[in-house]
Structures are given as C-alpha cells and as structure tokens.
Amino acid sequence: MTEIYLRLVDKILTPIIILIAIFLFLRGHDLPGGGFIAGLVAASAIELTILARGAEATRDRYGPWLIPLAGLGLVAAATAALLGLYGGGFFRSIWLEFYVFDDKLKFGTPQLFDLGVMFVVIGMALTYLLRLSEAAEATAVKQAALEERVEESRL
Amino acid sequence: MPALALCLILLFAAAPFFWLIRPHRSLVFAWLAALPPAAVTVWQALQLPAIAQGNVLVERYAWAPTLGLEIALRLDGLAIFFGLIITGIGACIAFYTAYYFEGDKRQGFFYLVLYGFMASMLGLVWADDLLTLFVFWEGTSITSYLLIAFKTDYKGATDGARRALIVTTAGGLAMLAGMVILGLHVGSFNISEILATPGIANAAITPVALSLLFLGAFTKSAQFPFQFWLPGAMAAPTPASAYLHSATMVKAGVFLLARLHPAFSELDMWFWTLFLVGGFTMVLGGVSSIRYTDMKALLAYATVAVLGTLVMLLAFREKYAYEAFVVTVLAHALYKAPLFLSAGIVDHAMGTRDLRKLAGLARVMPVVMVTVVLAALSMSGVIPTMGFLAKELMLENGYQLFEHSEQLVGGLMYVAAALAALFMVGSIITLIWEGFFRQQPDEEGAHLHHAPSFGFVAPALLLTVLGTIGALFISAYENLLFAPAIAAISGEPAELHFKLWHGFTPVFLTSLGVLAVGFVVFALRQLLRRGFAAVPQRLSSLVVYDSIVDAIYHFAYRLTVLIQGSPMAPQASVTLLAGVLVALYAIFLNTERTIVILDSLEIPGISEWLIFALAIFGALATVRARSRLSAIISLGVVGVTVTLFFVLFGAPDLALTQLLIEVLSVILLVLVFFRVRPDPAIELDRRRAFRLFVAIAMGFFGFAVVMINHVTQVGESISPYFLEKSYSLGKGTNVVNVILVDFRGYDTMGEITVLGLAALGGYALLRSPHIQSLRRRIDAARGLNSQDGAPEVSAQQKATELGHD
C-alpha cells in the first residue's frame, strides 16, 4: 500500500520539485540559488521517483542518460568559456539584455555555464543514487538473512 | 685532424657493423674482424717517434661545458703505451674470436660488445679529463657485465657478472665523487690541469678525494679486499677473459693510479696505501693461485698477483720501480693473454679446462703446448724473456731500497715479491705438467672433440713469441715505447738502458732461487691444495661481500614490511601528525607568544552557543556511536548545525547547498552502510591511546589553523572588490553566485569536472559486471545462500551482471 501512496506523491511532488529547481536556477544570479543548488534539488526529486517506482524502473528511464548528461554539462560549461573568446577572452562573460514589457531580461554566458553546472550535478548525484539503490534492491531479501547471520556470529 | 676521435669512432662503429653482418666462420672474416684494431695499432705505432720526442696530441670536444663535462683526449707516452697494448692484443683477440665462436649464432653480439669494450678502454686510457675517464670507465663496466654473462642462462655466469658490475660500479661511483670533489677544488676536470695545479697534493680535500679515487682504482684492478670478483668473472667466454680480465680492463685502475702519480705520489698516504694494499694483494694472489685446478681460475689469481705488483710498484718514486712497472705491464699482457687463449683452446677442444680431468695434451696439440711453455717461461721470469726483465727490475728496486735508505720497505718488498713469484712459478709448472705432460688424469679424462686449427692458435703464439724474444731486442725500442710512458708517470724525462744480463748479482741469484723453490712448491702442490681447503670459508672476501649484500636485502625487506605492510591508520596518522608538527612549529617556536584576537570581543548570542554545543555534541556522538544508524544520525546533526551556522553568518547559498548535500549524503551512506558486513575482528579495539593522542593533536591543529587567521592579517582582503563590482561587472546581485560563475568561474569549471569524473568513476565501479556474482560467491562461502531462500538469479540480474546497458 505504501507504494501506491508513494507513487501518488511522486506523481505530484516530483514535477513540483523540479519546477522549484528551475526556479532556484533562474534566480540564482541575483538571489540564493544557482546551478549547484538547483541540480541538487532536481536530484532529490528524482530520488523520490526511485523510492516510489523502484530503482530498476527509474534506471530504465534515466539510467543511460546520466553520464551523457554530465558530459553535456561539461560541454556546456566549456562552450560558455569558449564563447567568451568572442568577447575578448577565455571565460569572458557576454550578456545580452533586452526589455519585454518593461522587464529587463538578461541572458549571458555565465548562465549557460551555470546550466552546465546543474546538469553535471544532476548526472553525478543520480548515477550514485541509482546504482546504489539498485544494488540494495537486488539483494534485499538476502540482506535480511545476512544481518541475522552476522548478529549470530557476533555472539 | 681529429685523429683520436676518428680512431674511437672507428671502433665504436665497427661494433654494430660486425653485429649486423652476422659473421660466420671463415679465415677472411677473422682477418676482417682484426682489421679495425690493427689499423689503430699501426696508427699509434706511427705516432711513437713523435711522442717519444715529447709531443702530445690533444683533442677536446665540448659536451656539457656548464658541468665541466667534455670529451678530452690526450695521446702522451702513457696513453700510447696502454693504447698499443689494448688495440694490439685486441686485434689478436678479434681474430681468435672468429674461431672460438665458430657456428655460434650470438657471435655477432659478442663482437658488438667486444668492440664497444675496446673503444671504451681506448677512450679511457686516452682521456685527459676525469669525467671523460669516468664515462669510458663505466663503458668498460657495462660491456664487461654483458661479456661475463654471455651465457645468460648459466647462473654462475650471471652471478659473476652481477658481482663484477656491482663491485666495479661501487668503486666507480666513489671515484666519481672523488673526481667531482677534486675537480670542483681545482675548477677544472682536465687531468693535465689538475696535475699541474701547484699544491694540489696538500689541499684539504685531497685525502678525501684520493681515498675515493683509490676505491675506484682498487675495485677495478681487483685489489684486496675487492679481488673476489675477478675469478667469478672467468665465467666469461675465454676471449673476453683473456682480453678484459687479464690484459686490459683490470689495468684501468692501475692506469688511473699511474696517471695521478706525478701529483700525489709524494704523499705518505699514497705510498703506504699502495704499498700495503698492492703488496698484500700480490702475495695473496700468488699464493692462492696454486690452489685451483680450473685453468682459468689459476690464471686469474696469478693475474691478481700481478695487479698487486703493479699497484705496489706505483707506490714508489724510484727509477727501478718505474722501469719495472712499464715492463711488467707489457710482459704480463704478452704472456697472460696467450695463456688464457690457450686455456680457451683446450676448453674448446676437450670440453673442459679442469686440470684434474686433463693429461697428455702435448701430444694432441703440440703448438698449444709450445705456446703455453713459452708463456710460462716469461711468467716465471726465466732469462731471456720479458718476464725475466720485469722481475729483475722489481727485485732490483727492493734491493736498492734495502741497500740505501729504506731497509724495512725494501726488505718487505723483496721478500713479498719473491714469495709471490715462487708460488706463481709453482702453479704454472703445475698447469703445464698436469695439463700437457703427465700420462694419466686424476679423474676420468676428457676426450678430444676436435683438434684446434692453426688459425685458432696463431694469435696466442704470436703474442707469446713477442713476449719471449721481445726482451732480446729491447734496446731497439726501449726509448721509443717505455721512456715516454715513464716520463708521463714520473713527471720527468727518462732515458733507458735496459740490460738483460747483469752478471751473478744477488738479484739474479734470488731469481734462480725462486725458480728452484717453485719446483718444490710444484712438488708439494697436493699438500698445499689440501691445506687451502682447510682454511675457513667465511674469511674469504667473497663470502663477506655476499653476506653484506644479503644483509642489505634483509634490512630492506624488514624495513619495507615495517613501513609498507601496515594498515592504513598509521600511514594516515603520519600525514596528520606532520600537519600538527607544522602548527606546533609555527605557533610555539617562532612568535612572541601573544595572541591578539582581532575579532571584536562581543559575547556570542544564545543561538551561537546552542549551535556550537550541538555541533560538538554531534561530533562526539558520531565517535561514540554504537550502531551505524546512530552514527549516521549524529553525523547528520553535525551537518545540520553546520548549515545553521552558515545561515547565522550570512551564507544562504552555502546553507542551502550544505543542507541538500547533507540529505543526499545521508541517503548514500544509508544505502551503503547497511550493505557492508560488519566484521568480527573489528570489535577488537586497539591502540586507543595512540588514536587519542593523534586526535587531540589534530584538535590542536584545527584550532591553530583557524586562530592564525585572526592573529595576523597582512594585507587588505581582495573580497570587497567583488561586493563592489558584482552588479556592475557581473550583472548579478548574488555576489557568491557571481563569483562562482564569473569572477572565479574557472575554479567552478574544475569543480564540475571533478563531479563529472566522480560520476564516471561511480558508474564504472558500481556497474562493472561481476559485482553481483562476487557478492554471491561471498555469500556462498559464508553459507548464506541456499537455505535463506534467496531468489534465483533473474534474467534481469543476469543482464546486469553481463554489463548490459
């Protein structure tokens, strides 16, 4: 039964948390937040999925894409740094500013870089969470017996 | 014209040439092989008249001038004297080798190394620079190593090669240190300049430098107590033994001493060291030679005796000593090489060179017999050979000293020389009698494989004949060949008039007496051999050497077990304690011991007190935790309080990150901690006191690290710049984030690379195929698998194990 509740929670909460992550990411340059925090929050959201649906199902969904995601993050970061060459130097930030309905919007290479940070953090954290949860699931039954045996042998 | 360099290059280039053409046995090839050294010999011979008039050829080639390293060559009387022996005998050996190795596939390799050696040896005696000399010296060591171990799968050969190399390298390195000390003192490594430096003999560094140089010379020339490597080196193929270990390489040490003689021979240290070491070696080698039944071992000890003689002669600054030295060098080269070569022929023909198995060789190989007998005459000093002249001169030196001033030294030398000589006479007679003339061997005899061809014997015969009749015509070339060499050794011009026949002087009578007693020694040989066999082995320097090496190995082994065989905890504590030491040093040893708290003295509020207390409680609880769950919880408490701390001190980004990471860490720890099996042995808690000590020290370290920031501040922080420019230049108001992605984005790039790598690493570690099956193996080993009703391996699991993506 708990699993059903968990799935329900997962269905609702995961998208919300991911939205929060995006929100934290976007405001990061001006207020607390940013790529690291957003990435960690997003990873927690998917951890919820792992808890609800089991590691195997989650792995089938996300598993193969985690290392490429981390790679993509690194590529994005490197690209942001290289784009700076257009502005005169490696890692030089370039900003585009324009106004939509009096609101100043700005996009810059630091944000692309921050996005890369977020991807890498997600990829890394999830790689560990998935792999370890999976292994935990696979031998759950044996584990109980094992603990018991160990307890015995201690005495 | 760079003639000297060209000669060396010719020989060096010949090495790969003869290796590549993969020679086979033919008379043509033998001549071809002898050609390069013969050419160099002829060239040197042509230079003799000019050298005799006092000219020298000097060539210098820069190598690394900053280090004073250059190839400086100088052809003077001493150099050409040794050079002629090297290339002359080298030509004979090269000729002989073609016969010795007939049909052997590795003949080419032998020639490669042989020529390499020849060139190095020639460079050594031509060197006019200590470092040049060292370079060629090491060249002879390596080539000799390869030659001794020519039979690479024969343990005796490889062991002998290793000992020879280690002993000579040890000496060589000591010599290098001596050279550097000497060269730095003089300001140049050039030998001529060093010898010409006034007062060099009395410089403060000279005793040290000279001792180190002596070590080099004595090891290379097999002086006591380093003589043991030379008999071991007899595992080399005979051409190599004949060439390296009797005629040339072992004389390198003697040559070095002769080179240094002009500058340092006035020192008492020089005299006594050389006199005692050389004299003792002479007697030891001579007496030992009777003991051996292996022809090459017997000859090797006789060689040791001659080397000792040469070193002893260099102790003196007397006319007769110089004359004896040069004549002995030549005579020895001319009789010992043929003896070795003959031993090689016998070995080749009979399959053994053990005297106990040999007899009556005179019938099957008469030419060899003639060669050996002639060489033996020279070795025993029978008139009119060159050996006779050498021995006469040496005894004359002792006699003159005894007559005039130094009775003790002269007498000692006289007696020692006679003693060594009579034993050598005895052993060479033994060799000839047992090998060639008696009818029955002691043990089951060896049989003739095939009689040696004349070309095989010819080089030995040629050298012997030269050594025998050379003395008769000595007046023809004495001032051409010997006088310049003596001039180089003594530092003064020399004029020679050798005479073979002096009449019945005491010296001549002694010579006769030695011969006569030599026959007595021969007659008593079995008794002497038994006597030697009774001498305890542990006194021999070979055994001493081996036990030193063994001791080094055992010490190394124990030490390594001690430092590397331990668990990680002591090793980690070393790093930690090093940090503690730094803190101690910085804080207590070098300050006025005042602590100024720059921080304002405001009393922390209740929240700070709470946070600090909670954090300390959490940390202690983690240490004291009885179960893993409580440990994780306590650790979480520490993490959360750190987060609160960040909140309190204006670091919201940090606080958020710390909190999220804390959550993820706890999940990871839980996932792993409940999988890892506890260990029975882990309950045994050890070394509590040591751990407590390290812990308290580390506590002090942490305290010091933080406090030092508040004791001193040297410059303005760069931090305000970021606060100021964050918005205008970084387009963001969250300064921390702007620093992370812009001001110090390069750091962050490295940081996410670490994360990416961690991802790849975790991926590799946790998904490698066998992890599940290994787990099952362990469980099976512990009897946990079957009765627990563990589910059968599912297809899914199998796929995981096979590494399916």
Add this chain to the structure above:
Amino acid sequence: MSLHPTILSLPVAIPLLFGALGMLIQSLPLARRLQIQQTLVGIAIGANLVVAVILLVSALTGGPVAYQMGLWVPPFGITVYLDAMTGIMLTMVGLLSVLIYPFALATIDAERARLGFFPMMLFLLMGANGAFITGDLFNLYVFYEVLLMASFVLLTIGGTPSQINGGIRYVVLNLMGSMMLLLGAGIAYGTLGTLNMAHIAVRMADAPYPVQAMIGGLLLIAFGAKAALFPVFFWLPSSYHTPHPAVTALFSGVLTKVGMYSMFRVFPLFFPWLLNSWQPLLMTIAGLTMVIGVLGAFAQPTIRRLLSFHIISQIGYMLMGLAVAMTPNPYGIGFGLALAILFLVHNQIVKTALLLGGGAVELEMGTGKLNELGGLVKLRPVQATIFFIAAFALAGFPPTSGFIGKLGLLEVTFSSGQWVIAGVSVFVSLLTTMSMIRLWQYIFWGKPHRQPLTPRRQAHSNQALMTTAPVVILVVLSLLIGVVAQPMLDVAQTAANQAIDRAAYVKAVNPELTEQDLRIAPPDLHLSNTPHPAQVAGR
C-alpha cells in the same frame, strides 16, 4: 616569438572539451562509441602537444606570460601563468600522453575501454595541465582535485580486488594531502587577504614568520604527499602496481611530477629564503626519501612494485636539487633548480619507458612476479635491449640523461657544501644499480620459466609495434638528452632562472601589484643567517 596570450587557456580547454564530448556519447552503441572516443582522444592529445610545444618555445624565447581568465584584473580573477618551467612540464606531459596512448590502444581490454577509459586519460591531462599553468593558489587546489579524481577513476577502473585495495589507500591518503593544501590556501587568504600567487609572493615578505611557516609547512606536506616524499609516500607503492600498465606509466610520468613541479613553483616564488633556512629539513627528507625508496625496491617481488619504489627514490634527488637552489655556489643561484628540472624530465622519460616496457612484459607473460619470469632476452631481444638501456639510464650510467642529471646534482650539492647528502645520493645510486640489475636479471636472463601468452607470430604484429615503438622513442630521447646535454642544460637553466625571478613573475601578472621591491629581505630575526635575497634574485 610573440603569441596571443589567450592560447594559455588551451591546455585546459582542449582536454576538457574533448573529454566532455567523449562522456556525452557514452550512451552510443559500444563499437561506435569507442571508435569516436578514440578518435577524439587522439586529436586532443595531439593538439595538446602542439600547443604545449608552442607555449614552451614562446616562453623560452619571449619570457613569462600571464593571462587572466575572464579578463578580470588581477588579483581578483584567476591568473594563469606560463614560463619556461611550465612549458617544459606541459610539453613533457603532452609528449608522454602521446606516447602512452598507442600503448593503451593496443593493450587496453574491452571492459575498461567500455567504462570510459579514454576520456579519463584526457581529464588526467587536463588536471595536470591546469595545475601546471595556474597562478592562483585555490585554483591549484581545484586542479589537484581534478587530477586526483581522474587518477582515482583510472586507478580503480576495472575494479579488481587489488585495484580496490590500493585505491582506498590511494584515495584516503591523497585526500589528507589535499586537505592540507586547502587549509594552506585558506590561511593564505585569511592572513594575506589574497589567493593570487603573484600577490601572495608580494605580501609574503611582510607576513610574520608563523604565517610563513604555517603556509610553507602545509604546502610542503600537501605537495610532498602528491610527490610521494618521505614520510608521506605510502599511497604510491600500495597502488601503482594495481591498474593497467598504461595507467601506471601515465601516473609515474604525471602525478608525482605535478607535486614536485608545484614545489618548484611555489617555494622559490613565495619564500625563497625558506629554502635556505629549512635546508637541513629538506635535505633530511630528500635523503630519507632516496634511501627508503631504493631499499623498498629491493624487497619487491614484482616488476611494477619494484619500479614504483624507484619513483619514490628518484623524487628524493629532485628535492635535493630544489633544496640547494638558493644556496650560493659557483654555478650560480638557481642552478640546483635547473638540475632538478632536468632530472625530473629525465625521470619522466626513463620511468615511463621502464614501466611501459615492464608492463608489456607483464601483459605478455601474464605475470609480473620476478621469480616466475626469466630468459626473455632470447624471446624478445628488442624489448630486452630497450629495457637494458632504460634500466641503466635510471641507474645513471653515461651517456644517458641519467648521467647528466646525476653528475650535475652531485656537482651542485658538493659545491654548495652539502657533502652528506651528496654522499647519500652516490650511495643510493649504487643501490639503484643493484636493484635494476636484479630486475633485469630476473626478467631477461636465466632460464625461461614460462611461455608468453601471445605466440611469437602475433607478437610481430601491429600491436607489438604500438607497444614497443613508444618505448624505443623514449629511450632514444633519454640518450639524446644525455648526448646533446648542453642545450638541455641551457633550457633548464633558463627555466630555473625564470622560476626564481619573483619580480618578473609579479610583473608579468600585474605590475601594479608590486608594493615593494621583491628583493628586500623580510625583516625577520629568524632569517638572519640566510643569504640576502638580493643574491637570491641573482641577476
């Protein structure tokens, strides 16, 4: 030669970009992925070498150059700094990676390749390059972590028990070292208020002795732990023999050398006077490192374990050179550092050659245990010849690079009056020879105990070429350095002169940082018996 300073970002950018691309395609089908990854790595290490050579030439001819990441004004942004010493290290590491790459291609197993071995090589390169070129103390820490993380993964990739065993020790002990580095950087910020190395150099003279000692000591521990100095070398012999031979070779050429390079960089720049006042300490460490390393090598039963201990022993020589770098001697201030650099280069070449050669033997025979090997000189004459030369180059026989290094260090230590350490180094040289002979005789002489795993026919294939050719090139290089010694010495001397020229460093980074004349000694009582830094600047 003048070049646009932006090129200074390439040694990090190239491996990062290509490595990231390699990770990006990790979900492609195996064969295709490997093909692309190998191509990417090949391009990247080739380009990296080209860039490194350009940088080296430019530094040698044009002097030091600094570049600001993001064009921020130093000391606020992160500086990267190039001088001849940096150029030498970049070139050497680039060269080694180019040579080790074909070896890895030929011998790496499918499992390791599948798990991302090739991109990881690039990240190792990136970490090393970043650590070489950085001019910021905290950034140095970050790149050390990149380097370490890449090495952690390379060490454990494949996951065999011995790898994991060695890996844990390696990770934990290195972590301790990193911690010290991080704390050192923290104290530098806390007391000096800056992280930029040029700026630290300027302010260090004003810092009280405790601060100097604390920063210096922590950095010594941190770099010593990376460089495997006594007594913090334990991680090296426990781990180097466990991974694939190509990885061991790469490690020996890169990891410990980064630690040593950092010492060469930081000590003459921050506190040259400490090299003199701490000389007894440094000499003791150097001597013990040499002796214990070489004695450790005696006790080892396998090829790579033995060679690992030799790495430690040789590090001692480099420290010895650094320790006399600021001592007045007839060759001039800084000559010790020049020789230490030369020795480092020699060691990279020869040690890599030996490890590749020994690794090839291990792979071919299926074991590295000395008493199970033997007689290879007949089976593999070419390999034997190369190994022989390399072994004697390590032992310092002429005319190899080892001889030049050994002789030079001997001269400079003797002429600096350090007779004890010079004597120790000669003795260790002898022990090295003994141990290399032992190795050589066990592997190549004696009777063969077993047959190679690969038949002779296959051994002559393309694979044999790819495993042997790099070793041949390395050995030829060692001989070349030995024979053409003077130009090499000149290059090393230039590098050392640039490295000890603190004023030039600060000027290259930002002339405005110079708050006082860098040649003035810090007014500190404890330094009274050290030579005047006017000599130290030595021009």
Add this chain to the structure above:
Amino acid sequence: MTAFMLALLVGVLFACGAYLILQRGQIKLVLGLSLLTHAVNLALFGTGTLTRGAPPIVSEETESLGAAILFTSYADPLPQALILTAIVISFGVTAFIVALVFRRDALTGSDLLPGELAAVINTSDPFAEFSLRMKLPDAADDYDILQYELDEVYDHPESEAEVAHE
C-alpha cells in the same frame, strides 16, 4: 570571541574525524572523512571576517557606497564561494569513496580496510596485538576469499627465501 569558539569547534571536529579515521573499518573511515570535511569547511569559513546576519546579496545601488563600507556591512563572499567549491568537491570524493567501499564489500565481504587483515596475520606489524593474532585461525577460515590480500603481505616465507636467495 566567535572566532575563538569557531576555532574550538573546528578543533573538536578535526579531533573526532581523526579519531574515527584511525579506527578499524571502512564505515568509520567514511564517517571520519565526513567530519574532517566539515572541519575543513568551517576552518575555511573562519578565514573570512565573521559577520552575523548580512548575506552578500547587494542591490543595484550599493556600488556607489564604496568597497570599504560594503565590506563592513556584508558577510565576506569570497570564502563562501571557496567553501561552496570545496563542499561540492568533497561531496564528489566522498561519493566515490562510498562506491569504493561498496565495491570492496562486494568483493571481499568484509568491512576491514586493506592491510588490516594483513596486519592481523603479519606478525611483524607494529600495530597488531597479540590477542588478535591468537584469534587468527578462526578468522582465517572465514577469509579464504581474501587470499589476494595475503599476496599483499610482504612477510611470506617464500618471498623472504627468495630475497635471501638473491
């Protein structure tokens, strides 16, 4: 005063971390490393000026105030950035160590650290105690899977004989 207390706290964390690391077993190692990480981060935090309450989030107008004034009213941002970097890096390293521990457990079924079993068996080990060695026969049966670790032990009779033979 706060700095003093922070220093004390860092000291306690260092001490606890070191104590844990020096104990047996991988679990305690991981715990100890986590504590050390906290200690180092706090020590880094102590290198800046400790200002209570004002996060370094500036507004668009503050620039005109000048750096000196800003520095007194906001928390020091640079150490925060450094610590953030350090935290994330140590998270990566810790995760990797956790994976290593996991894999080692899978391979050996033991919580013992490398060399510790060897230490039990290796009689010349300075850290092994007599009582532990006595337990060896029981323990050894359980550890046949750890044979490879015995290969790591230097003190083999064979290998010593081999060395002596040399």
